[in-house]
Amino acid sequence: MRSRLLRHAVWAVLLTMTAALPVACSSSSGGGDELSAGPVTLRFSWWGADDRHKRTQQVIDLFQKKHPNVTVRGEFKDWNSYWDSLATTVAANDAPDVIQMDELYLASYAQRGALLDLNTEKTHLKTGDFDPKALATGAIDAQQYGLPVGLGSYAMVANTDLLARYGIPLPDDNTWSWDDLKKVGEQVSKAGGGAVWGVQSPGFSDAGGLQIRARQAGGTLFDDKGKVAIAPEVLTRYFAYLLDLAHGGAAPPPSVTIEKAGGTLSQSAVATNATAFGFYWNTQLTALSAASGQKLKLLKLPGEAQAHAEYYKPSMFWSVSARSQHPAEAALLLDFLANDPDAAKIMLTDRGVPANRTIRTAIDGGLKPTDKAAADYLNRITVTDPPRVTPNGASTVETILKRHTEDVLFGRATPDKAAQAFIAELQADIDAAR
């Protein structure tokens, strides 16, 4: 008797589950939803540390003052937790309305049907002040899934205090090559005597650097169809260069490199003044300078004099959930975040140098010197068309790269083998996501 009851109960639960699992992925109603007159609650989620949480809350308060019928509930997480939480809530059809999105994940959420095409909400979201090329970075197949927040470019961060201490002249970044970097790196390491090294080894959180290498060689990391397109020879050269840096002494020994790369930004080799050079997005200069306490300068990348590969990369995007109950209000909030000068004056460059050109000039007066330097860098470099967005399934690119770099540095794989394995693995992840 009881066991039959149990069986029924189990089936009942199972049925609820399976009914809930295949949450339909229909897109939203289409052209321009109406704003609601009644009270609306929006959920707005982002990742970051405590400083960003405070600033964003102030912006939210400002928005609510202007739109009293809209309540915005901010949800903040750290990077890792953010993606766990987003994956779960999206799966349960319970995603936040406004989502801070990263370039790595944009396609994977958009192509699984989780994000709204922002073109459908143009009445409330104005994008006139955005450079079309910048806007295009958030579009897949002409559908605008993300609104770029800030712009960044890959850069070399140089510690001029360290160089001055050892009497090593700052290299000329208008002409230098990858070999020059290696040479000056070795000089610094020699002078540093085992405590300070020349170059923080690339290969960790370095999808940007890999893209640059591919583009300098005339190729790209992913082609238009979303396939891995980097040539094996280019990748082999990339890994061989890393090995060269480590063996030649320009970079720290592998175990030091991995240790420094394993922590947060403020534990990295550049932030702890253990190396004189390192690769970063230009917008990270402020955070790095704060942690290092020494004078850091942005240099153009090596090899740029020979072939231009630089591009503007959005620091992050604003996206709206495809299943948002209030797409119009969500678009309104995005519009406020992207176009309101008062909001911009609170956030400043916390999320990168604003992609909106009008806003960029509006906040100019309130910038820190390091933020100014980051903004100036964007004007100094020669940029070409941005690469396609990281394809669906390839959001693992940085973890895959990191693992193969470690294999190479510890002599567990040759650059050649690592290059082939990297390409095969990344392609398999993309194929699996289809």
Next chain:
Amino acid sequence: MSTLDELRGLRRRGARSTKRDNKAAFWFLLPWFAGLVFITAGPIAASLGLGFTKYNLIQPPKFIGLGNFARIFGDERLHNALRVTFTYVLVSVPVQLACALGVAMLLDRGLRGLAFYRSAFYLPSLLGSSVAIAVLWRQIFGTEGLVNRVLGLVGISGHGWISDPDSALSTLIVLNVWTFGAPMIIFLAGLRQIPRVYYEAAAIDGAGKATRFRRITLPLLSPIIFFNLVLQIIHAFQSFTQAFVVSGGTGGPADSTMLYTLYLYQQGFARFDMGYASALAWSLLLIIAGITGLNFWASRFWVFYDD
């Protein structure tokens, strides 16, 4: 003594009256039963079902038969993860339990400063999965960390323990052993439950310390030792947080700290392949269940119950 025998006889007779117990058992088990049906069973069954599908967390799951399970056999990174996990379990569980039991025995009898020691040894377990652990561990096993400084005093130049693929796993094992507080507390509670009269009687009979340990402590504590063994093994197989926190979620360097659950997590939450992750979870369940079953079978030979 004779009344005891009488009672034993009564118990044997009582054990046969099973009908009355069924009803009582139902009421005593009601909360657990409800939890099983309404909270645990659904998700567990769902995860089993998902193991046979391709499910990316958003689009409806697609049935692919045994595809995920077949993939397990060709997945070299998974095989590496299994190797890492088995090493981790086989080394850390015995060492941790030995530490826990040893210290618990030392702390059991009237010793001054008992409360202090007990707290001191338990404090690390309180930190648990705190984010601070990641930083701490770097501070101890890093290139310029405490361990290398101490080694430097003796003239040995160490290396970055966490960042070297050959030693990274050992630091995780140390981290696990370091939190031996939990099994220690359970041992302590178990030791307290052993009636003193047994020891007193044995002392009168002239039994030495070693004999008392072997003849009284070990058998009477065996259910608790068994409990700790079973649970710590299950727990170690599922170890996730520490590896996640120390390696920043990557299982690095070079997959050397890639525990099974970490790999599973990456499949589900980083690659959005929840189908494969579910298949992995159920395979792990089979492994753990097998080992636990073996444990229960073996317990007949060494665990002593008073019933």
Next chain:
Amino acid sequence: MTTETATPPATAVPPRARQRARRPSARGVLRTAGKHLGLLLLAVLMLYPVLWMVVSSLRPNDEIFRSPGLVLDHLRVQNYADGWTALASPFGHYLVNSAIVVLGCIVGNLVSCSMAAYAFARLEFTGKRWWFAVMLGTIMLPVHVIIVPQYILFSQLGWVNTFLPLIVPKVLATDAFFVFLMVQFIRGLPRELDEAARIDGCGHPRIFLRIILPLMKPALATTTIFTFIWTWNDFFSQLIYLTDPQMYTVPVALRSFVDATSTTSWGSLFAMSVLSVLPIFLAFLFGQRYLVRGIATTGGK
């Protein structure tokens, strides 16, 4: 409900008193000293990292990673004030939230797990071995594949952003760890006690409340302490179920200090970490004496 009913039998002469009465020999003193030395060394080893954390909470941000030692160059108490106000609500708010969750979980675990344990340890019923295996089986699946279906279940019930998904499972004895723990403890108790009670005409509820519960105090204390600590530290499920910052608990709040992509206020993080360990430490300090009061000291037979 559990401890109130505990009426310990009359106390016999504490055996410890007898032990102390023995005259100390020179060898004994030496042995005790050695034991203390060893234990102290071990304690230092165990405590060093913890002390480092406390010291770090009092250091300026940029000094934390440069000094592995325990010497404070610059004292910075400001970290505590900064950390307290760093997030959307004062940190005390998260402490209170955690306390609510912990309290619910403790009560839930104590009541439901002890009941289930009694049934498994002392009652004969059909399919007992099978149900026991099922119970153990429920803790063998890694949480990460359960969490998504479970989240869907709870969100259908409208429980997301409440403490219910965290507490209700405990009230329904889903924490098989504790059921198993208590089963092992009860099985270690002499059967004669409840047989005697049964002869006196006690039913199972009375045997459970009057005989078993008082005798398994160490197990209940262990359950309390573990539930406290594990719930207090549990990060993943609290992260998933609590999305509104107003509902954040301590571990979730602590994580929002550390973001891999931006600057971290390490000083504040350590300060709040220390603050958040303090309640568990105090709970343990005061709770541990209940661990020692097993039948050994309350009499038994």
